[in-house]
Amino acid sequence: MPAGTDPRARGAWLAGLAPVLFVLLWSTGFIGAKFGLPHAEPLTFLAVRFAVVLLLLVPLALLWRAPWPGSGAQAGHQMVVGALVHGLYLGGVFMAIDRGIPAGLAALIVGLQPLLTALVAGPLLGERVGPRQWLGLALGLGGVILVVLDKAGGNLGSGLDPLGLGTAVGALVGITAGTLYQKRFAAGMDLRTGTAMQFLGALIVTSALALGLEEGRIDWTWEFIGALAWLVVVLSVGAISLLMFLIKRGEVSRVASLFYLVPPVTATIAWALFDERMGPLALVGMAVAVVGVGLAVVQPGRRGAKRL
Template structure:
C-alpha cells in the first residue's frame, strides 16, 4: 500500500500565540504602586515617636527576624559571595540610603509633598542612565511619557508647596531628599545590572542586613535612640515591616527582574498621586482641581512609558 502523502495545498497549522501572563503578574505594577504609596503615611504615623534612623533600624531588624526562616529554606539558591555582595550594595542603596534620606528629610521638616517631588525625578534620572549603563533604548514615546509623568507629579504636589516657605526650609532636609533620590536610582540600576542569579528570598534577606547596618551606624552616630512605644508607633512599624519591607520591596525586585529599568522606574510617578488620595482619605487633606488633573497627566505619562506598542 502506498503511503498517503500530505496535500501540498493543505492549510498550514496556525502559529501558536504567546500565552498571556498570569493575572498576578499583570497586577504586580498596580499592587506595587498601591503598597509603596503608603510609605509616607507610615512615616507620618511613626516618626513622632522615634528618630528616623532608630525607627528604620527597628523596622529592618524585625524584617530580618521574619525573613530568616525563608532565607534558611532558600539556602539552596546560594550562588556565591559575589552575588551576595551585589545584594549588599542594592540593600544599602535602596533601603538604607533611600529610606534613610526620606525619613531624615521628613523628620527635619520637609513636607511629604516636597519630598515626593524631589524623589519624583527618579524616572527621568533612570532613563538618562539606562542607555550607557544597561544598553536599554528609551524611545521618543517613552521620553514624552517620562516628561508628562514628572509634570503630573509637579501638579499634584504643587498646591501643597504654595505658602509653605520652601525657600526657608533647612537645606539639610533637602540634602536628605536628594540623597534618597540618588539612592533609589542607583539601587534600581545596580539591581537590574547585577542583582539576578540569586533566590529572591535569600537576596532580600541579604539586602536588609546591609540596610540595617547603614541606618544602625547612623543611629549610633547622630541619634539618642529613644523610642515611645505607643499604639500608633506599633501600628506604623507593623505596617511598614509587613506591607512595605516584605510586600512592596518583593514586588519591586520582581518588577526589576522582569522588565526594563526605565519602565519600572516610571511607576514611581504614580506614587505621589496615590499618596495624595490616601492622605485625603485618612487625614482630610484636600485635593484641588489642579491636583486631580495632575493625577490624570501622571497616569497618561506612565501609560506611554510602559506600553510596548
C-alpha cells in the same frame, strides 16, 4: 482564577496585576512614616524596622529551603542594593521629613528618579529609551509637580534646611543607583534570600548612622507599633518583593516610571485617612501622571502593547 486555567495565562494575569499592587502598597509608605516618625528618630526607626524584617525573612527562607547566594560576591551585590534602595533612599526621605522638609517637596525630589534612571540606563545597561517613553516620563514629572504644587498651596516654601534638602537628594541618588545596580549585578537573585541579604545591608548602614547621629529614642506607643508592623509586613516584605520581581522581569527605565504614580496615590490615601485637601490642580496632575506612566510603560508592538 477558574480551576483548570492555563498556568501561563494565570502567570500573565498575575504579572499584569503586579505593577498596580506595587504602586498601591508603596504609596502607603509615606502614610506609615507619618504615623511612626513622631515616636522615634528616623534612622533608629528604620534600623528597628530592618531588624524585624530580617527576623521574619531569615526563618521563612530556611523553612522554604530557598537557595542563598553562592558566593561572597553575590551576597555583597545584594547587600549593596539593600544599602542603596532601603538604607540610603528611606533614610534620606525620613531624615528630610524629620528636619522639616515638606513631604510634598521631598516627594517631588524623589519623583525625579524615573527621569534620572532613564537618563543613565542607556549608557550603563544598553537599554533604549524611545521618544514615546521620554514623552511619558516628561508628562509623569509634570503630573507630579502639579500634585505637589496643589498640596503646597502653590508655594514650596522658603528657608528650608540645607541638610534636609541634601538628604532628600541623597534619597533620589540612592533609589536610582540601587535600581540600576540591581538590574546590572543582582537580577538573578532568589527573591526570598536575596531580599534578606538586602535588608542586612540596609540594617548595617542605618544602624551605623543611627549610632553616630542619633540618641536611639523610641516611644513604644500603639501608634508606633502599628506603623512599624505595617511598614515591615506590607512595605518591606510585600512591596519590596514586588519591586524586585518587576526589575527582574522588565526594563529598568519602565519599572522606574511606576514611581510617578506614588505621589498621586499617596495623596488620595491621605485624603481618605486624614481629610487632606485635593484641589482641582491635584486631580489634573493625577490624570497627567497616569497618562504619562501609560505612555512610558506600555509600548505598542505588532501584537499589542508590551508591558513590564
